[in-house]
């Protein structure tokens with residue numbers, strides 16, 4: 273039996289000493305470790321399996337004690353994590369207190385730049401390159417970016433700048449033809465001209481044979497052809513695109529042939545200019561189910577006892593997607609837009625049912641928002657389905673292109689609040705604050721999936737921008753219908769009567785407030801009134817009437833306390849001179865980034881669940 277190599281790797285530089293046979297064995301061991309860990313912890317399986325060989329080739333050629341490696345998104349960096357943290361730490365992946373699912377400055381000296389959102393690697397790497405040269409240092413900088421992440425404008429802004437500065441910088445384009453779903457867009461089609469490249473190689477061979485047969489002139493023509501080969505090749509491969517940005521293009525290179533990659537990287541190491549190496553990989557490599565269905569294995573949850581679909585309530589994303597299909601069948605003006613997340617946002621059904629009215633724009637949130645604004649300006653009803661955290665990318669467009677022109681774009685913000693194991697790069701805990709300040713914007717958050725249906729229906733009847741924000745995960749299992757009720761804007765609802773204390777809540781926190789009210793009654797005999805505002809902006813004016821009857825108030829939100837829902841209520845009370853004599857506690861996300869871990873554990877840690885809110889009730893009533 274062969275001796276295990278992985279357990280002997282104590283520091284990444286040992287990889288430089290391994291021969292190709294050992295590297296191939298190590299790749300297998302790392303794949304095995306990724307699979308056995310990720311089925312337990314959940315995580316990004318297929319992207320990470322796809323770049324194991326590439327990661328080892330990089331670690332064989334570069335010395336990252338000195339050189340810098342910058343990942344894009346970072347969801348594919350599990351081999352890097354195993355090499356730099358060791359197996360035992362890797363087993364704590366994404367757990368509360370364990371290592372993060374993404375590279376993160378401070379977690380390892382080999383994590384040079386934190387990531388989570390896509391298409392930042394070339395910009396960051398260029399910053400590193402300029403800093404190196406200003407300091408007079410001498411090392412290599414390598415950015416690894418996927419073909420999906422390459423679709424974002426930001427990646428091209430960075431290429432444009434890097435080509436202009438002509439810095440010594442290496443970009444590895446990891447092309448697996450997939451984003452989370454199949455990669456989309458003209459660039460993707462362009463990169464796929466590899467087929468044409470294969471045909472070109474054959475054409476070249478045939479031409480050579482034929483020319484050699486021609487006496488006298490044949491050899492001359494062949495020499496001429498050799499000289500012009502590079503420019504001819506460019507016509508057949510994506511090189512022409514990157515060379516326009518003054519990058520030296522090399523590729524396509526087989527991303528599972530470690531020896532070939534090592535040869536290319538070693539040669540490139542000697543160049544001192546911007547270089548792009550186009551590497552072809554198979555997403556999910558080494559795990560047949562993931563190779564076959566890389567989309568389903570892009571990110572997986574922990575393997576638990578699987579309940580049948582009938583047994584479990586649908587997710588908010590599913591309810592959103594189904595309701596939108598139902599409404600779109602009745603209104604041809606409804607169009608749906610996603611930035612590379614059709615499955616995650618619940619739009620797969622819409623994509624199949626209404627292909628003409630469905631648009632996956634690639635990882636291009638800024639474009640998605642302004643594209644929607646254009647459609648709205650022409651009488652359509654665009655629905656932008658987007659994770660709260662990724663709308664951050666399109667903030668200026670929300671203000672400038674949608675709200676300033678008061679265009680009726682509906683933003684369906686999935687994963688609002690704490691998302692769990694993906695951690696601080698993905699928590700959607702700022703949206704209420706950043707959207708609340710924008711004139712013309714209406715913001716709603718449903719307490720359950722039926723309210724989500726009615727909010728979507730209401731939003732599509734409005735003639736101004738609306739954001740509906742809902743959490744990651746399953747609904748409450750309430751009754752769903754395919755007839756909808758228009759909600760009066762902005763009207764809230766009292767869900768539980770009580771005289772001793774008032775809880776004002778919205779969205780995901782309504783359920784926990786009701787739970788806390790029940791605990792208060794059962795455990796300490798306190799009667800709590802619970803008010804669901806439904807709207808974050810504008811706030812329901814009846815709040816002012818309700819508040820008059822209470823001097824003990826708790827306001828709960830799953831959003832940053834700074835500038836969020838509770839801050840809005842304090843402003844309202846202050847502006848109506850209603851603060852005096854009242855004791856108000858605000859519960860929400862404190863002014864720090866919240867780590868990764870299971871959603872329920874994070875909520876409990878921050879007191880954003882039934883028990884946590886009950887504790888505050890106890891504090892208020894003494």
Ligand SMILES: Cc1ncc(C[n+]2csc(CCOP(=O)(O)OP(=O)(O)O)c2C)c(N)n1
Pocket residue numbers: 319322345347348388389390417418419420421422448450451452555611612613635637662665
């Ligand atoms: C700004 C932003 N939008 C969306 C996402 C969600 N997301 C994570 S990975 C991914 C696909 C990336 O595709 P690619 O770069 O080709 O990497 P692959 O997963 O294929 O290895 C997307 C859309 C993100 N991380 N950041």
